Amino acid sequence: MEAARPRCRLLPPKEAAALLATFADYFGLAVLSPTLPYFLQELGVANIALWTGIIVTAQFAAVVLGNNVWGAVSDRFGPQRAIQATMAGDALFFGLSAIATRPWSLLLIRFLAGLFSPLVPALACVFAVLTPAETTTGIGRYALSLLLAYVVGAAIVGAAYDEIGWVGMSLVTAAVAVVALCYVTFVPAPAGVLMGKRGEPSGVRAALLSAEFCAHAATAFLMGYAMNALLGVMVVELKEFFGFTVRQTSYVFFVLPAVLALCSLWLVPMTARSLGHERAIGIGSLILIPASALLASPAARVSPFATIVFIQLGVVGLSFQQNANQVIARHIGDKYTINGTGAVVGAGRTAWAAGQAVGPAVSLALYSAVGHWAPWALFGVLHVAVVLLYKALRVPLWSAKPAAPAGGAPVAPSPSGARAEVEGAVAKPHGLGGAGAGSTDATRPIAAVPARVS
Numbered sequence: 001m002e003a004a005r006p007r008c009r010l011l012p013p014k015e016a017a018a019l020l021a022t023f024a025d026y027f028g029l030a031v032l033s034p035t036l037p038y039f040l041q042e043l044g045v046a047n048i049a050l051w052t053g054i055i056v057t058a059q060f061a062a063v064v065l066g067n068n069v070w071g072a073v074s075d076r077f078g079p080q081r082a083i084q085a086t087m088a089g090d091a092l093f094f095g096l097s098a099i100a101t102r103p104w105s106l107l108l109i110r111f112l113a114g115l116f117s118p119l120v121p122a123l124a125c126v127f128a129v130l131t132p133a134e135t136t137t138g139i140g141r142y143a144l145s146l147l148l149a150y151v152v153g154a155a156i157v158g159a160a161y162d163e164i165g166w167v168g169m170s171l172v173t174a175a176v177a178v179v180a181l182c183y184v185t186f187v188p189a190p191a192g193v194l195m196g197k198r199g200e201p202s203g204v205r206a207a208l209l210s211a212e213f214c215a216h217a218a219t220a221f222l223m224g225y226a227m228n229a230l231l232g233v234m235v236v237e238l239k240e241f242f243g244f245t246v247r248q249t250s251y252v253f254f255v256l257p258a259v260l261a262l263c264s265l266w267l268v269p270m271t272a273r274s275l276g277h278e279r280a281i282g283i284g285s286l287i288l289i290p291a292s293a294l295l296a297s298p299a300a301r302v303s304p305f306a307t308i309v310f311i312q313l314g315v316v317g318l319s320f321q322q323n324a325n326q327v328i329a330r331h332i333g334d335k336y337t338i339n340g341t342g343a344v345v346g347a348g349r350t351a352w353a354a355g356q357a358v359g360p361a362v363s364l365a366l367y368s369a370v371g372h373w374a375p376w377a378l379f380g381v382l383h384v385a386v387v388l389l390y391k392a393l394r395v396p397l398w399s400a401k402p403a404a405p406a407g408g409a410p411v412a413p414s415p416s417g418a419r420a421e422v423e424g425a426v427a428k429p430h431g432l433g434g435a436g437a438g439s440t441d442a443t444r445p446i447a448a449v450p451a452r453v454s
Contacts, residue, residue, distance in 0.1 A: 015126045015129050017083060018079075018125035018142060019142060020183050021083050021184065022146050023146070023180070024087065024090060024118075024176045024179070024180035025090055026146050026150060027176050030150040030154060031157055031173050032170065032173060035157060035161055035166060036052055040052060043102070043103065051107075057361075058114070059110040059111060059114035061114070063353040063356075064350050064354055064357065066114065066115040066116065067346045067353060068350055069346070070082050070118070070346060071120045071124070071345055071346020071349070072201070072342065074124035075201045075339050075340055075342035075343055078128075079121045082118075082121035082342075083118050084181065086118035087116075087118055087184060089112070089115065091174050093109050093113035097173075098171050120342065120346045123329070123349070124342040124345055126139060127330045127341055127345070133273075135330060136268065136269040136273065136277075139264075139327055141265065143319065143322060144260060201339040201340035203337035203340055204336075204340040204343045204344065207333060207335070208344070212332050213344065214393055214395075215389060216325060216332060216348055219281060219321060220348045220349070220355070221352065221355040222355060223318060223321055224354065224355025225358060227318060227356070227359070228355070230311065230314055230379075232359070232364055233367055233375050236367060241301065242304040255312070256312075259315050259319075260315060260319055264323055268319055271283065272323075277325075277328050279397065282387075283320050285386070285397075287316055289383050291313040292380030293376075295310045295311070295376035296374075296377045296380070329344055329348045330345075333345065362375075362378070
């Protein structure tokens with residue numbers, strides 16, 4: 001058989017549709033969310049803080065509701081169809097945001113926009129077009145597209161909001177969503193794997209009840225909480241304590257992608273390939289717990305430089321945990337399900353969105369009521385709690401030793417990444433820790449099912 005030719009570096013990555021959809025969605029969030037209080041002021045709203053909180057919370061609540069739906073759609077009809085539907089919804093409701101003239105109408109529009117978040121289909125697309133060996137780097141590019149959306153959005157708000165206002169900003173975000181929709185619709189999907197109706201998913205319930213998924217969901221919730229809490233408290237601290245202007249604060253956001261790119265595209269994939277994904281999560285905890293202690297200490301207020309350095313240290317730890325944890329969602333889906341990885345990803349992203357929704361409210365409430373150290377102290381406690389949860393569930397963070405299945409030798413995973421099967425016996429899933437890795441006591445035998453048809 002002729003060896004596959006290496007992909008030309010000038011071509012877009014195979015998961016380009018997922019990256020563009022993720023960028024378009026978070027670009028809309030990055031542009032519209034910071035400008036919301038100013039638009040509400042233009043509408044003459046009396047309690048701007050209250051309505052800002054209600055609208056933002058409603059959008060994230062809708063993301064929580066929509067994630068499971070779009071995961072199931074991705075499994076049944078393919079990620080490309082799901083991305084097309086979600087990007088059409090984004091384009092529509094981002095555009096309708098321009099004509100909202102009452103806070104309650106904007107609340108409804110942003111809630112509906114949240115229902116059409118493409119993040120779960122985008123992740124399902126990454127898993128569909130990339131091999132297991134490529135997935136960690138692909139997830140790194142996915143994470144980078146998300147953060148770049150924040151950076152580009154913040155830059156455009158700073159440069160153009162005074163000239164084009166809320167209406168113009170809403171139309172810009174709708175236009176970016178239309179570009180993403182056109183790309184997904186008219187650019188051929190790699191190898192045709194994203195199109196067409198698929199078989200009925202099976203094994204999803206076993207996956208969602210597994211110890212591995214419980215650990216995955218807890219980590220996802222903490223990552224969603226941590227990212228929004230970290231950025232929210234950082235902005236308030238730089239503004240209130242150090243007196244940063246909007247422009248000075250925006251400069252900090254231009255530094256974040258450089259750190260994230262280094263971690264997501266090189267450091268985390270290298271670590272995960274060498275040590276396994278659970279160990280990458282463990283390394284993230286070893287970084288985040290002391291980073292939380294430093295941020296809670298008086299040393300963080302010596303200078304803004306110290307605060308920013310400690311924040312960057314936290315971003316490094318978050319990139320280890322988040323990127324590795326999202327790859328583990330694929331492993332859980334392959335291990336327990338047939339055509340059910342999207343549902344597993346959707347459930348995990350639901351936990352992530354729930355953390356995003358409560359993170360800013362809890363952390364800023366602690367910051368205001370208790371002190372600058374309180375949100376960081378809770379941050380560290382939560383990371384310790386998740387490490388202990390892994391131990392309680394017997395899901396390994398440091399051991400990637402292959403498990404010896406009862407009644408026979410280990411079964412290697414198939415080339416397609418499907419669940420390992422033993423005819424007439426129990427299925428022996430492959431491990432979650434990377435190359436050569438297996439599971440420990442958290443692996444529970446499940447009933448054998450027919451092999452997936454390629």
